[in-house]
Amino acid sequence: MSRRPVNPSRRLADGGSISFVSSIKAKSQNSPLLSIGLVIVGAILLIGFIYSSSGGSSGDIxxxxxxxxxxxxxxxxxxxxxxxxxxxxxxxxxxxxxxxxxxxxxxxxxxxxxxxxxxxxxxxxxxxxxxxxxxxxxxxxxxxxxxxxxxxxxxxxxxxxxxxxxxxxxxxxxxxxxxxxxxxxxxxxxxxxxxxxxxxxxxxxxxxxxxxxxxxxxxxxxxxxxxxxxxxxxxxxxxxxxxxxxxxxxxxxxxxxxxxx
The missing domain is CATH 3.40.50 (Rossmann fold)
Structure with a gap:
């Protein structure tokens, strides 16, 4: 049997990313708290992705x-x-x-x-x-x-x-x-x-x-x-x-x- 590991990068949507980032940037200039919040959320999501890709914990079974x-x-x-x-x-x-x-x-x-x-x-x-x-x-x-x-x-x-x-x-x-x-x-x-x-x-x-x-x-x-x-x-x-x-x-x-x- 063959294995077909799934490339996680395929799951990332690339459509409309420029306008989305621009709107967030405009809003962040008005609200420093919003920028800080987005950074924290992004860090949490990144850590979670790395953890799941590495195989997770022994409790997965x-x-x-x-x-x-x-x-x-x-x-x-x-x-x-x-x-x-x-x-x-x-x-x-x-x-x-x-x-x-x-x-x-x-x-x-x-x-x-x-x-x-x-x-x-x-x-x-x-x-x-x-x-x-x-x-x-x-x-x-x-x-x-x-x-x-x-x-x-x-x-x-x-x-x-x-x-x-x-x-x-x-x-x-x-x-x-x-x-x-x-x-x-x-x-x-x-x-x-x-x-x-x-x-x-x-x-x-x-x-x-x-x-x-x-x-x-x-x-x-x-x-x-x-x-x-x-x-x-x-x-x-x-x-x-x-x-x-x-x-x-x-x-x-x-x-x-x-x-x-």
Whole structure:
């Protein structure tokens, strides 16, 4: 997939700028306070623009779940990370996240004892400086997950996928899920929306060109069996126990799959 970073300068209107500036200048001669006010407002807008272009703060990922009151399973990964650590222990050494907003999620998941990599499954139109840096260093890749992943077998201890599989038809799921399992050694964790669940606006229609198909737990379990994938019941039980102890109730469905032997 190609990336088309948006040039912020295109958003600036150039029509009628001379007459506007002239009128402001004329008024400013009569009112020094107006000139001072315009300078302050301009400085604030400039600082805000520079800050947003640099990638913003670590709290940006939290905003994903607030859009239109919808639910983002990608932001849910952050909430579930301590529970996943309890379920999988020290085996979570090298993690691949597959899903939108990997550029925001990967830096938030980084820890001293854990490597985190990411795949953005959709074409990126507006890329922050921070995201460009991650892509340039190969930490985050833009790749169509309907095709083989650009990694060797067993490249990661765990693969976490969110807000991506819900948009795939069974035809492509038959190829994508085995690929996620192929590149893992300790398992795959799937975050999927509940049937009838309201999604964040950004996820209602993905760049796959279709709305999310939110499936029931029974549908997923049947699909795992049909595809020859085995659920990791041990990890699932540990995740449920840790969730109960922390009073954590996932906003998305969470499935645990075993890696290939």
């Amino acid at each position: 939290k905003d994903v779940s607030k859009l239109e009151g919808g639910v983002s399973c990608t932001s849910e990964v952050l909430h579930a990370l301590p529970i996943l650590k309890k379920a999988y222990g020290d085996s979570m050494r090298k993690v691949l996240h597959v899903g939108p907003d990997s550029c925001l999620l990967v830096p938030s998941l980084l820890e001293e004892d854990t490597e985190v990599w990411g795949i953005e499954p959709y074409e990126l139109d507006d890329v922050s400086a921070k995201c460009k840096g991650l892509i340039r260093r190969g930490i985050v890749r833009v790749a169509d997950i309907k095709f083989p992943l650009p990694y060797r077998a067993k490249s990661f201890s765990h693969v976490i996928v969110s807000d991506a599989l819900d948009y795939l038809s069974p035809r492509y799921l038959n190829k994508t899920l085995p690929e996620l399992v192929r590149v893992s050694t300790e398992g795959v964790v799937i975050f999927s929306g509940y049937p009838g669940q309201q999604r964040a606006r950004g996820g209602e229609v993905s760049k796959f060109g279709r709305p999310a198909k939110l499936r029931s737990a029974s549908w997923w379990i049947r699909f795992f069996v049909q595809t020859g994938l085995e659920e990791n019941e041990t990890a699932g039980k540990k995740f449920a126990q840790a969730s109960a102890k922390k009073a954590y109730k996932p906003a998305c469905q969470v499935f645990h799959l075993k890696s290939y032997p």
